[in-house]
Amino acid sequence: MNLVAVGISFRSASVDLREKIAFTEPRRDQASGDLASRYGCEAAVLSTCNRVELYLARPGGESLPDVNLLAEFLGEYHGVLPADMRPHLIERRGADGVRHLFRVAASLDSLIVGEGQIAGQVKTTFEAARAVGSCGPFLNALYQHAQKTAKRVRTETGISKGHVSVSSVAVDYVRQVFDHFGDKTILVIGAGKMGRLTLKHLQELKPKRILVTNRSPEKAQDVAAECGGVAVPWESLDDALIQADIVLSTTGAPEQVVSEKRYAPVRGKRSGRTAVILDIAVPRDFDPAIHDGETTFVFNIDDLKGIREQTLARRRTHIERAEAIVDDECKRFLDDWGRRKNGQLIARLTQEFEAKRREVIEPLLGRLNGKLTEKERQEIEGAFRLYQNKLLHGPIAALGEASRDGNGPALLEAVRRLFRLE
């Protein structure tokens, strides 16, 4: 197996360079085809906002272009000087390249470890390469194994558990308090950008109704129209707070909108009903003292960001286990590929030994015909077969080991010559 992975990522290059050499989808597919035809190999181009990587492979063992040639290729495509790119390019060959792709697909090399997008991007990359004909048997097998590895990491570790966007974390909190939403009222206060994003997530819960209020009635109408809610006057905020089960506050007000003193009568009129207040405004709209942890839960932007950090820290604790899975799958892939690639040669070698054994044993048994019992005849045949297997064991095991170490092609050639299998 001969594989090279060359590219840049957020670890090695700034966004300035990354955006310069990023590929659009049509250009990516064109580049895959060009690489394959120019260097006579299998090729795929992975391009995301955080990385651009070229994967080239030759199952046979002939050498592949080095990092300088590939820097020139990228330079030609994007009009960037190869010398500017060269210090940022990372090259991984053979088993290292396999391991790298598995880590990328499993989101271990991502900016946000455990994010789910990258597995889909890897899938799209290799499927596109297959569509343009640049993805052959090796890259195809490699990509399928990468997907399998990503799935194992996702299901056997907690690396992808939890949400890391503020709006998703907010919805997670709401789900910890409420079970069903068909009877719930959401109140949206203000019309901030972050608020609209969170509201989109909340809408997916299919609440009974959405009330929208804003100092500007026009803005309230706009947001209400967007989310299929009802605009209520700013003066009716307290009444709306009494009705609401979930409050999403996102005003740009320079001062606090609802103090504890103002909320106390609201709480009294809610008949002990639970309320979740998502205060994602800065400065905060709700007095933190309103959070009593009994019937009223207030989560502000810092709480939500804190959860995001906790989630990321939690994900990091799963990295060690995930790396072990990647190592395990990497070894399996190399073994499988080695077996697949060596399979033909081993079959020929076995046939050759089989024929030689027959050449020796059949005349011998012919000469001894009538002098041996059936049992003695079987024992002689068995002994020769055992001898043949013992002789074959050494070369077959060595071929497997060489495939894993990256010395497979040389040893394959040696075995071919030694046993005259041409």
Place this chain on the structure above:
Amino acid sequence: MGITIACFGLSYLTALGLELARQTRPVRSLRIAGLVFGTAGLIAHTIFLIYQQPNPATAFGSLVLLAWVLAVFYLYGAVHHRTQAWALFVLPVVVLLVGLSFIFQGGSETIGDWFSADNFWGSVHGILVLAASVGITVGFLASLMYLVQARRLRMKRSPLGGLRLLSLERLETMNRRAINLAFPMLTVGLLLGFMRVPSTSDPSVGWTAAKVLGTLGLWVVALVLLYLRYGAQVPPRRLALLTIAAFGLMLVTLVTAHPFAMAEGTR
């Protein structure tokens, strides 16, 4: 029949150990192993009940029967709420009840004529009080989970951290339904028990027997719970605390000797 309390008690304990291990290493094999041990325990428990037919009027009988119902409840929850820490709350109670039944194993009265046609109302009384006990125990479990979940939200902890539990609303509903069902059963069961007291001539069967007073106290607590919920609209957290107290009272009541059983034993 070679099945003893230790057989299913240890199976439940092993299932609990595996569930605890799953909290630190959430792998599928541990979950499956936990379910296998839990199921094995329940099968052994069921066979034990069929062969032993313990008297629900005794501490041993009521505890071992209640443990069986909760073991079914555990398995149902473990299968349906696979991501939640359900087993971690239910299994300790099952193990506790099995442990207590082991301690109170001494009295070996079988159902005998308690479930005969002659004692039909006695049987109905027993079944209703046992069903009410199940309701109070379920309410207790829901309350315990509610308090843990509420504390997590009060402290604004990560939804991923610690034990994964059902939402506050769901747990509160579970508690409410359990008590709503337990109360009428306890009321009718208690009334049937009271109606039987004058019919026995034994002096040990009196209104002041610990079991009678305990059950009466439990009924009062259940009534207070209903009033606080529907009449005074007390916050769910306080109701949860009171439900836990009700469970404590129920356990004490269960382990006291039943006056009818005492009378039966002295005859």
